[in-house]
Amino acid sequence: MTEKTPDIASRIADELASCGVKLVASLPDNWLMNVIKSVDQDDRFIHVPVNREESAIGLCSGAYMGAMGSAALMGASGFMTVIYAITKINYTYEIPLFLMLTLRGAAGDHHKHHISNGLYLRPVLDAINMPYLVIDNPDHISEISRSYRHTRTFSRPMAVLFTRDLLRGPHGGGGH
Amino acid sequence: MKYLDTFRTLAKHRRDEIVVTSAGNSGQAWWAATRDSEATFYLDASMSLSTMFSSGLALARPDLKIWAFMGDGAFCMNPGMLMVERQMNLPNLTHILVSNRVYGATSNADLPNYKDNDYAAIARSMGLERVFEFSDLQSLDHDLPDVVQGNAHGHTFVVLEVEPFSDAEQKLEQPPFDGPELKYRFGRHIEKRSGCEVFGYRL
Numbered sequence: 258m259t260e261k262t263p264d265i266a267s268r269i270a271d272e273l274a275s276c277g278v279k280l281v282a283s284l285p286d287n288w289l290m291n292v293i294k295s296v297d298q299d300d301r302f303i304h305v306p307v308n309r310e311e312s313a314i315g316l317c318s319g320a321y322m323g324a325m326g327s328a329a330l331m332g333a334s335g336f337m338t339v340i341y342a343i344t345k346i347n348y349t350y351e352i353p354l355f356l357m358l359t360l361r362g363a364a365g366d367h368h369k370h371h372i373s374n375g376l377y378l379r380p381v382l383d384a385i386n387m388p389y390l391v392i393d394n395p396d397h398i399s400e401i402s403r404s405y406r407h408t409r410t411f412s413r414p415m416a417v418l419f420t421r422d423l424l425r426g427p428h429g430g431g432g433h
Numbered sequence: 434m435k436y437l438d439t440f441r442t443l444a445k446h447r448r449d450e451i452v453v454t455s456a457g458n459s460g461q462a463w464w465a466a467t468r469d470s471e472a473t474f475y476l477d478a479s480m481s482l483s484t485m486f487s488s489g490l491a492l493a494r495p496d497l498k499i500w501a502f503m504g505d506g507a508f509c510m511n512p513g514m515l516m517v518e519r520q521m522n523l524p525n526l527t528h529i530l531v532s533n534r535v536y537g538a539t540s541n542a543d544l545p546n547y548k549d550n551d552y553a554a555i556a557r558s559m560g561l562e563r564v565f566e567f568s569d570l571q572s573l574d575h576d577l578p579d580v581v582q583g584n585a586h587g588h589t590f591v592v593l594e595v596e597p598f599s600d601a602e603q604k605l606e607q608p609p610f611d612g613p614e615l616k617y618r619f620g621r622h623i624e625k626r627s628g629c630e631v632f633g634y635r636l
Contacts (some may be wrong), residue, residue, distance in 0.1 A: 280492065303492065305521060307485075308513035315485025316517075319453075322474065322620055323493025324629035346478055348488070349613035409633060411512075 265423060266291035267355075269397050274301045276328040276402035278355070279306040281305070282313035286426040288359045293330065310335035320351045328405070329354065333361035333374040336416070337381065343414055344385060353408035356416040357401075360391060365421045382402025382416065393420035436533065437602055440466040442570055443500075443529070444462075446577045450498045451490070451528075453569050455483040457538025459502040459531055461605040471622040475608040476614060478538070481511035484528045488518060488558070494627050498517070498525050505552065506536040509544055511605045515559045518588055527581050527589040541597045545621045548599050553569040565585060568594040571610045 269292050273281070281296045282305045283289070297304045307313050309333045317327040331339075336358050348355045361368075362375020383391050388411070390404055401417055408415045440462040452469065454460040456478040461471060476483050487501035508514075508530055518528060530552055535541040544550070556564045556583075565580050567573040573593070580591060610618070618630040 305517065306516050309511065310513055311480075311482060311511065312485045312517055315482035316489040316492075317480065318482075319486035319491075320493045321489075321490025322616075322623060322631060323490040323497075324450065324623070324627070324631045325489070325493030327489070341480065342482060346476070348480065349477070350616045352616060 265386035265395060265398070266295035268395065269401065270299050270302070271297045272398055272401040273328055273405075274299075276405045279303055279325050280317065280320045280327035281330055282307050282316045282327065282331060283330040284310050284313065284332065286333045286335070286361075287355075287361045288361075288419065289330060290334065290422070292357075296330070310339045311342045314339050314346060314354065317354055318350075319348045321352055321354070325363065326405075327355070328357055330357045331373070332359045332376045333418075337378065338379065340385060343387075347414045348385075351412040353412055355405045355408045356414060358389075358416050358418050359424070360393075360418040360420045362424065363420065365427075378418075387414055387416060389416040389418055391418045391420065392397050393423050395423065434568065434573070434593065435461050436531075436596045436598055437465060437605070438635070439573065439595050440592055441532075442574050445574070446581070447500070448580070449626075451494075451626075453483050453487045453490070453499065453501045453502045455501075455507050455531075457504065458533070458602075459504060460608050461598075462602070463502065464608040465605045470610070471603060471618050472626075474619045475610065477608075479507075481507040481508065481514065484514055484518060484526075487500045487526060487528075488521055488523060490623075491523045492521065494623065494629070495525055495628055497623070498527070498581075500527050500529055500583070502529050503532055503539055505530060505532040505534065505550070506538070506544060508552065512555060515556055515561065515590070518590075521561045521616070522587045525586050527591060529591045529593060531593050531595060533595050536596045537598055552592045553590075554590075561588065561590050563589040564592075565590070566592045566594070577590075 313329040320327040362371040444466040452473040484501045534547040
């Protein structure tokens with residue numbers, strides 16, 4: 258971890274709060290741990306760690322029908338398991354959903370077990386016509402609230418994809 | 434218990450609860466028993482997410498009581514949901530597990546380990562305390578009001594042991610809504626009941 262990453266995490270939390278997110282449902286990814294910790298310790302949010310990524314899709318979709326803002330936070334691998342849930346719930350009923358994912362398998366991720374995400378994450382997003390935005394620079398964190406609001410206009414899901422450089426710094430620690 | 438008779442008994446005791454159905458049979462039976470087109474979200478074929486959807490709704494709207502139906506076919510796909518439900522422990526949520534020991538929406542195909550699955554024991558092993566089981570209509574009719582009174586002692590889990598859909602029940606009409614129509618019917622009902630704003634504008 259670099260000194261920079263806790264600041265990034267708190268800025269992401271501030272951005273979520275600014276657009277009315279209350280519920281954050283999460284599954285861990287090592288790159289996301291500072292964001293998860295920041296949300297968990299922040300009274301502006303109700304943080305619900307869930308058993309699998311599909312549960313986050315269900316929780317956030319139900320919260321929308323109760324007028325509560327929400328975000329689902331997960332790694333790229335977890336996202337690859339939720340395609341049916343998203344197409345069934347969020348596309349069939351046109352229920353907005355905001356996702357924050359890791360851009361695993363891209364340049365800078367030195368883990369071979371994420372090669373499949375590098376190859377297929379973005380093609381899968383394209384295949385289901387889900388808009389997404391890569392956030393790789395702290396100056397672009399404000400795009401989170403812009404993307405969140407787009408889900409409400411679009412009445413469907415949108416994802417932001419965080420890079421390793423953003424979450425751990427360009428010369429960040431060598432952890433997973 | 435006959436499936437449709439069970440749902441007619443549930444409908445008889447329903448007061449102002451919001452209902453979320455699961456895939457296939459529970460949606461058909463609830464539609465047949467109630468013809469509810471506003472206060473029920475017919476969540477078709479979500480493969481185990483009806484109670485997670487309901488948990489999000491119950492969290493957002495503590496003023497409303499929620500009944501969430503789930504078949505045991507869906508339950509088998511994601512029993513870990515009970516860990517999340519126990520952790521949230523929402524007093525306004527009742528998870529009603531409809532156990533017919535088959536994949537009812539797909540020609541009553543067998544569930545894995547269907548003879549031995551003990552859903553109440555699974556729930557208790559995850560720390561749930563308000564766990565109830567019914568296997569005869571008389572007990573259900575008599576005891577259900579006390580079980581689902583809501584806002585009592587936390588999250589409630591009810592197991593209903595029913596027979597698989599009969600050939601006649603298989604022909605029950607599916608709820609006839611397209612997704613967006615259902616979303617708006619249900620959402621406007623939530624707005625009316627709670628005074629909240631689901632869609633960003635009120636009619």
